[in-house]
Every structure is written in structure tokens, then in C-alpha cells.
Amino acid sequence: MKLVVAIIKPFKLDDVREALAEVGVQGITVTEVKGFGRQKGHTELYRGAEYVVDFLPKIKLEVAVADDQLDRVLEAISQSARTGKIGDGKIFVSALDQVIRIRTGELDGDAL
DSSP, X not given: OEEEEEEEOGGGHHHHHHHHHHTTOOOOEEEEEEXXXXXXXXXXXXXXXXXXXXXXXXXXXXXXXXXXXXXXXXXXXXXXXXXXXXXXXXXXXXXXXXXXXXXXXXXXXXXX
């Protein structure tokens, strides 16, 4: 089992959610976050004063998947979140040692 964490642009959330549903993902966790990478923020004007916006709004998606689903999930996220411009985001994959469904006590693959 793997935990896939993706940082994407906020306006791409619906596209990514639909793409994940098409490949059979049944649940995702979405968090509104702020951060920056190579983008390094940008400068804005507000009431005549210039200021730097260091942390840009992003969406963090977390998806727990079975090993055999991983490639399809990564492809779905990559394709649907891509704009071709800087700041499209990143995908991180890590191993999941154990998953437990709280309501039923199911373990691992059954809990997904």
C-alpha cells in the first residue's frame, strides 16, 4: 500500500478529483495549504504599495492506494493537474505500513 501526497494548484482540484474517480479511487483527503517551491512567490500591488507574496495558496491531496493502483493514480494526477507552467506542484509517494478502518476494524487492503 502507498500514500500518495500531491500538491496542486487550487483551480485544478475538480479535474484531479474527476480523474481519480475514473481510475477507481474511492476516497481522498483535501487540505488547503500555502507554500512555495521554485516559484518563490510573486510581487503584488495593493493600494499603491508593493509587497511580496511568499506563500502561494495550494491544495494538498492525500490518497491511500493499493500497490497495483499506484501507476494509474500517479498518471491521473499528473495529467489532470498539469498546466505546463511553473508551480504545477509535486507528487510524493511513501509506503503505508498499516491501515485500519476505525468503524469495522478492517485492516490494510480491506480498509482502503
